[in-house]
Every structure is written in C-alpha cells, then in structure tokens.
Amino acid sequence: MSGGTRKFSVTIPEELAATVQARIGSASFSAYVSKALARQVERDNLRELVVAAESQHGPVDRAGVEGKRALLRTEPEDRSGGHTSAA
Numbered sequence: 001m002s003g004g005t006r007k008f009s010v011t012i013p014e015e016l017a018a019t020v021q022a023r024i025g026s027a028s029f030s031a032y033v034s035k036a037l038a039r040q041v042e043r044d045n046l047r048e049l050v051v052a053a054e055s056q057h058g059p060v061d062r063a064g065v066e067g068k069r070a071l072l073r074t075e076p077e078d079r080s081g082g083h084t085s086a087a
Contacts, residue, residue: 010033024032054060071079 020029020032050060
C-alpha cells in the first residue's frame, strides 16, 4: 500500500484520541492511525483466510492449536526431548 495519501475526516471518542495523543506525543497522529488501519486490514484478511480454510477443511482444532502454542513457548532443547542434533 504505497502511493499517495488521501485526507479523511473521522470522528473518534475523545478519551481514545487523548490516549493516542498521550502515547505518541509529537509524532504524527495520522501515521499512527494509518498503521492501526493497516494492522486491522491484515487481521481481516487473516480472518477471511481462516473462514475459507475452515469451509474447505472443517473447523480448526482449538486443542491442537493450543498444543502447538505451548510447544512454541518451550525451549528448543525441550522440544526434541532433550536431544540436540549433531552438526
């Protein structure tokens, strides 16, 4: 998403605007909002991908996902049962 820019007028809650302004200080409010919107588009795209995959392959196995997350949180030597590969 590169190229020119376009100006929009948006309305956001005062408390949210104050929180963002306090967080970014003198940095660009527009840049912060642009990054937030880009992240939301990425999340929407991922959600659409999951929906498409689930429609083709069935629902995601939540227990399997949690098991993989737990595995990723372990130390590398713990993942191989204490064995390291010889180089």
